[in-house]
Amino acid sequence: MTDYTLIHEYIRKYPNDFKINPIASEKTDQLVQEYPDVPQDYLDFVRQFGAMMIGNSGYMLYGRFTDPHKIFDPGVRAFPDVVLIGDDFAGASLGYRINKQCSLNSPVWELIEISCENYEVEPAYLFDDDDLNDAENFKDWIDSYIKYWFSDC
Numbered sequence: 600m601t602d603y604t605l606i607h608e609y610i611r612k613y614p615n616d617f618k619i620n621p622i623a624s625e626k627t628d629q630l631v632q633e634y635p636d637v638p639q640d641y642l643d644f645v646r647q648f649g650a651m652m653i654g655n656s657g658y659m660l661y662g663r664f665t666d667p668h669k670i671f672d673p674g675v676r677a678f679p680d681v682v683l684i685g686d687d688f689a690g691a692s693l694g695y696r697i698n699k700q701c702s703l704n705s706p707v708w709e710l711i712e713i714s715c716e717n718y719e720v721e722p723a724y725l726f727d728d729d730d731l732n733d734a735e736n737f738k739d740w741i742d743s744y745i746k747y748w749f750s751d752c
Contacts, residue, residue: 601643605742609749616749622649622662630663634682636705638695640738641684657748660685660693660741667694667713675718681711684737690715693723693740710734 610617627646630637650662664682670692671678683694692713699706710723722733723740726747734740 601640601738603644603647603738603741606648606745609745613749616654616657618652619648620650620662622646626663634664634697636708638708638737640736641695644737644741653745653748656688658685658687658693658744664695667692671713671715671718678713678720681713681720683713696720710737710740 610619622645624646627642630645631642644660645662648660648662651660652658653660661684664684667678667681667683670683670686680697680699681694682697683692685694686692692715694711694713696709696711697706698709711720712723713720724731725734725739725743727743734743
């Protein structure tokens with residue numbers, strides 16, 4: 600199981616800044632049935648926390664996969680093999696691009712962001728420095744975002 604100690608510490612320290620909506624185990628089981636190769640760190644997050652809002656208008660993590668056209672106008676462009684997992688309430692969405700042709704054994708899941716300014720699918724970046732390093736996985740991304748969000752506290 601992925602270690603989300605950092606998030607638990609921040610929830611204890613700033614309980615009013617987190618809204619958590621647990622997800623029933625049947626829903627997570629359904630997610631795994633539909634996407635058997637879902638990244639383990641994201642699945643562990645959903646099992647531990649479910650959906651989560653960080654801050655009053657910081658970030659919403661849906662606790663499920665959402666089709667990009669439920670967020671963006673369907674006429675904008677196609678988003679093949681992309682599922683969204685959250686957004687920042689300001690036009691940037693977080694998700695995965697599932698590249699089914701990269702690997703012989705299982706698809707490659709790339710953590711990505713889509714901005715409503717240009718609708719480009721780009722790698723998600725870490726919030727912990729000014730170099731905009733790509734996030735290699737969801738756990739690194741969420742840990743960096745939590746530290747960033749509460750850095751002024």
